[in-house]
Amino acid sequence: MALRPWTTATRCLRRQRVLPCNAARTTHTAPNSNLESSIESPEDWHLMQENRARFKTLFDLFNQHGSTQTREKTFQPHHTLSRPLAPSQTTLSALVAAGAHFGHTTSLMNPNFLPYSFGTRAGLTIIDLEQTLPLLRRAASLVRAVAQRNGTIIFVGTRPDLQDTIQRASERLGPQGYHIGERWLPGTLTNRNQLFQEESHQYRLTPDLVVFLNPLANMNAIRECAIQHVPTIGIIDSNADPRIVMYPIPANDDSPRTAQIIAGVLSVAGREGVVARGEDQKTYQHQAHRILIKQALTGEGNS
Amino acid sequence: MATIGLRAFEMFASRLSCRPPRIHAFTLRSLTTGTTATPPPLNSRFVPPASLETMDEVELEGDQVDFDVSSRPHRPRPENRRPVPPSPAFYTARSLYYDTLVQLQAALSLSRRALRVQHLLPLPPFALRALPPAQPAWANKAEMSLILQAPLTARMYKRVVTLLKELEQCERIARIADSTELEDAITDITKGFESKKGIQARDTRIRAREAKEKGPLDKYGRSYTVGRRKTSTARVWMIEVQKPKDDASVPAANTKSILSSSSATTPPPPTSTVLINSVPISDYFPLPADREHVVRPLKLAGLLGAFNIFALVRGGGTSGQSGAIALAVAKGCVAHVPEVEPILKKAKLLRRDPRMVERKKTGLAKARKRYTWVKR
Numbered sequence: 001m002a003l004r005p006w007t008t009a010t011r012c013l014r015r016q017r018v019l020p021c022n023a024a025r026t027t028h029t030a031p032n033s034n035l036e037s038s039i040e041s042p043e044d045w046h047l048m049q050e051n052r053a054r055f056k057t058l059f060d061l062f063n064q065h066g067s068t069q070t071r072e073k074t075f076q077p078h079h080t081l082s083r084p085l086a087p088s089q090t091t092l093s094a095l096v097a098a099g100a101h102f103g104h105t106t107s108l109m110n111p112n113f114l115p116y117s118f119g120t121r122a123g124l125t126i127i128d129l130e131q132t133l134p135l136l137r138r139a140a141s142l143v144r145a146v147a148q149r150n151g152t153i154i155f156v157g158t159r160p161d162l163q164d165t166i167q168r169a170s171e172r173l174g175p176q177g178y179h180i181g182e183r184w185l186p187g188t189l190t191n192r193n194q195l196f197q198e199e200s201h202q203y204r205l206t207p208d209l210v211v212f213l214n215p216l217a218n219m220n221a222i223r224e225c226a227i228q229h230v231p232t233i234g235i236i237d238s239n240a241d242p243r244i245v246m247y248p249i250p251a252n253d254d255s256p257r258t259a260q261i262i263a264g265v266l267s268v269a270g271r272e273g274v275v276a277r278g279e280d281q282k283t284y285q286h287q288a289h290r291i292l293i294k295q296a297l298t299g300e301g302n303s
Numbered sequence: 304m305a306t307i308g309l310r311a312f313e314m315f316a317s318r319l320s321c322r323p324p325r326i327h328a329f330t331l332r333s334l335t336t337g338t339t340a341t342p343p344p345l346n347s348r349f350v351p352p353a354s355l356e357t358m359d360e361v362e363l364e365g366d367q368v369d370f371d372v373s374s375r376p377h378r379p380r381p382e383n384r385r386p387v388p389p390s391p392a393f394y395t396a397r398s399l400y401y402d403t404l405v406q407l408q409a410a411l412s413l414s415r416r417a418l419r420v421q422h423l424l425p426l427p428p429f430a431l432r433a434l435p436p437a438q439p440a441w442a443n444k445a446e447m448s449l450i451l452q453a454p455l456t457a458r459m460y461k462r463v464v465t466l467l468k469e470l471e472q473c474e475r476i477a478r479i480a481d482s483t484e485l486e487d488a489i490t491d492i493t494k495g496f497e498s499k500k501g502i503q504a505r506d507t508r509i510r511a512r513e514a515k516e517k518g519p520l521d522k523y524g525r526s527y528t529v530g531r532r533k534t535s536t537a538r539v540w541m542i543e544v545q546k547p548k549d550d551a552s553v554p555a556a557n558t559k560s561i562l563s564s565s566s567a568t569t570p571p572p573p574t575s576t577v578l579i580n581s582v583p584i585s586d587y588f589p590l591p592a593d594r595e596h597v598v599r600p601l602k603l604a605g606l607l608g609a610f611n612i613f614a615l616v617r618g619g620g621t622s623g624q625s626g627a628i629a630l631a632v633a634k635g636c637v638a639h640v641p642e643v644e645p646i647l648k649k650a651k652l653l654r655r656d657p658r659m660v661e662r663k664k665t666g667l668a669k670a671r672k673r674y675t676w677v678k679r
Contacts, residue, residue: 180394204387
C-alpha cells in the first residue's frame with residue numbers, strides 16, 4: 001500500500017486515455033469518416049450520403065461471408081416484445097432469463113401464495129417456475145379457445161413500461177383484442193350506461209376475458225370483472241393472493257420482460273384461435289356451398 | 304383524417320422498399336364486419352322463434368311513417384347479437400386519443416425508417432442545429448380536446464404535442480433534402496392537428512421576429528413607442544434632428560476642449576421641437592415639473608435636442624400624461640441609441656410605473672381612510 005494512495009489512483013486514471021466518442025457513428029458509417037463533422041456545402045452532404053451508401057453495400061456484402069452468428073440470429077433485448085414465443089416454445093430458461101422467479105421480500109409474502117413459492121433466497125421469495133409454466137399454458141389455451149369462439153379479450157397493463165406490450169398483444173388479436181394502458185375507469189363494466197352512453201346500446205360491452213399484467217394496481221377492475229362474471233387471468237406476484245383472478249400465473253409482475261413474455265404467449269395463442277376460427281368459417285362456407293351444388297344437381301336429376 | 308393519412312403513409316413507406324409494416328388494428332376494424340351471423344341451413348322449413356326477444360326488429364311495409372331512425376322506438380337487442388366495439392382503446396373511454404397516439408408513434412417510426420433508408424438519419428449534431436427553426440401552429444389544449452373528442456389534461460396534451468414535434472422535425476429534414484413525397488405524407492398527418500388560432504399565433508410570432516430583425520426604426524428613421532402611467536396612454540414618434548449639411552460646420556470633436564474653441568466658431572446649440580397633441584410642450588404643460596418629467600430621459604442620455612418628438616396622449620391628468628410621455632420618450636431613446644439603455648435603466652426611467660388609483664373599500668371612507676373610531 002502506497003503512502004499516498006490517491007496519487008497512485010490518479011496515475012492509473014491518467015493512463016486510461018478516454019477515446020473521443022463519435023456520436024454520429026452508426027454501423028453504416030466507416031470508422032474513420034471525419035467527413036461527417038466537416039460538412040459545409042450540399043456537395044459535401046451528397047458525398048457523405050454516397051459514402052454511407054457505399055459503406056453499407058460493402059458491409060452487407062461481407063456480412064454474408066462472416067460469422068453465422070449475426071445480429072438477426074442472436075437474441076436481442078427487443079425480441080421478447082417483437083418476436084413473442086408460442087406457448088409450446090416457452091421454456092423454463094426463458095422465464096428465468098426474464099427474472100420471472102423473483103418474488104418480493106419474504107416478509108411481504110401473501111400466505112395464500114405459499115403453494116406457488118419454491119423457497120427463499122437473499123430475503124426474496126423465489127417463485128416455483130415449474131408450476132408457472134403449466135399454468136401459463138393453461139391460460140394460453142383458454143385465450144385460444146375464447147378467441148376461437150369470437151370472444152373479446154382486454155389486456156390491462158397500467159404501468160408506463162407495459163404500454164408497448166399491451167398494444168402489440170391487442171393488435172395480434174385483431175378486432176377481438178383491446179387494451180387499457182392508463183387507468184381502468186371505475187364503472188367501466190358496472191356503470192357502462194353512464195360512461196359509454198350511446199355505445200352501451202350499440203355494442204357488446206362485456207368482455208369475454210380480461211388479462212391483468214399488474215393485478216394489484218387494478219383491484220377495482222378485478223372486482224368489477226367478478227361482479228360481471230368475466231373470467232380473468234393475472235400475473236400473481238408473491239405479495240398477491242392467487243385467488244383474486246380465475247387463472248393465476250405466478251410470476252414477477254414488476255419485471256417488464258416477464259410481462260412481455262407472458263403477454264406475448266397469450267396473444268400468440270389468441271392469434272392462433274382467431275386463425276382457427278377463420279379456417280372453421282371457411283370450411284363451413286365451403287361445405288354449405290357443396291350442399292347447395294349437390295341439391296341443385298339432385299334437383300335437376302329428379303325433374 | 305389521421306387514419307387516411309396513415310394508410311397513405313404506409314403505402315408510401317412500403318414503396319420506399321422498407322419492410323411493409325403491419326396493418327394497424329385500427330384499419331383492420333374497417334375491413335371486418337361486426338355481425339357474425341351464421342347462414343341458415345338450406346334444407347329447413349321456416350320455424351318460428353322460441354321468443355320474440357331474440358328476433359330482430361321486424362318492420363312492416365305500411366309502417367314507415369317517420370324516416371328518422373333515432374325517433375323510432377327501439378326494442379333492446381340482446382348483448383350477444385350486437386357488434387363488438389370498433390376501437391382497441393374503447394374501454395379507456397378516450398379511444399380516439401389513444402388510437403391517435405398509437406398512429407402518431409407508428410407514423411414517426413415509419414418516417415424515421417424512410418429517412419434512414421435515404422441516409423438522412425442519424426444527422427450529425429451540427430446539421431441538426433443548422434436545420435431551419437420549427438414554426439408550430441398546433442391547436443391549444445382546448446382545441447385539441449375537441450379534435451380528439453376527450454377532455455385532455457396537461458400531460459395528455461404534452462404527449463400528443465411531443466410526438467407532433469418529432470414528426471415535424473422529420474418533415475423539416477425531408478424538406479431540406481428535397482424528399483417531397485415523405486414531406487407531403489407527414490404534412491397530411493400533422494395538418495389535422497393545426498388550428499386557425501395556432502396558425503394566427505404562428506403568423507404573429509413570425510411577424511414579431513421579422514419586426515425585431517428589421518430594427519426599431521421605420522423606413523424614415525422614426526421610432527414609435529408607447530408609454531403608460533395611471534390611466535394615460537402616450538404614443539410617441541421620435542426622429543433625429545437633421546444636421547445642417549454645409550462644409551463650414553465645425554466637427555463635433557471640437558466641443559471637447561473648452562480652451563481651444565472660440566465663441567465665434569462654436570455651432571449654435573441643437574434645437575428640436577416637442578409637440579404634444581399638436582401643441583408645443585410649453586403650452587401643453589404649463590407646470591415646469593411636468594415639462595421636466597418629459598425631458599429628463601433626454602437629459603440623462605445626453606440627447607437633448609437630438610430628436611424631434613411628436614406625441615399623442617390621451618386619458619388621465621397632467622402628471623399621468625407627462626409620466627406616460629416620459630416613458631415613451633425613454634423607450635424611443637433606447638430604440639435610436641441602444642447604448643443609452645443601462646443609463647436609463649439605472650435611473651428607473653424604463654419602468655412602467657405600476658401605481659394606479661386604489662379602489663375604495665366597503666367600510667372605509669376611501670381606499671385607506673377609516674371612519675372616525677368611536678369607543679361606544
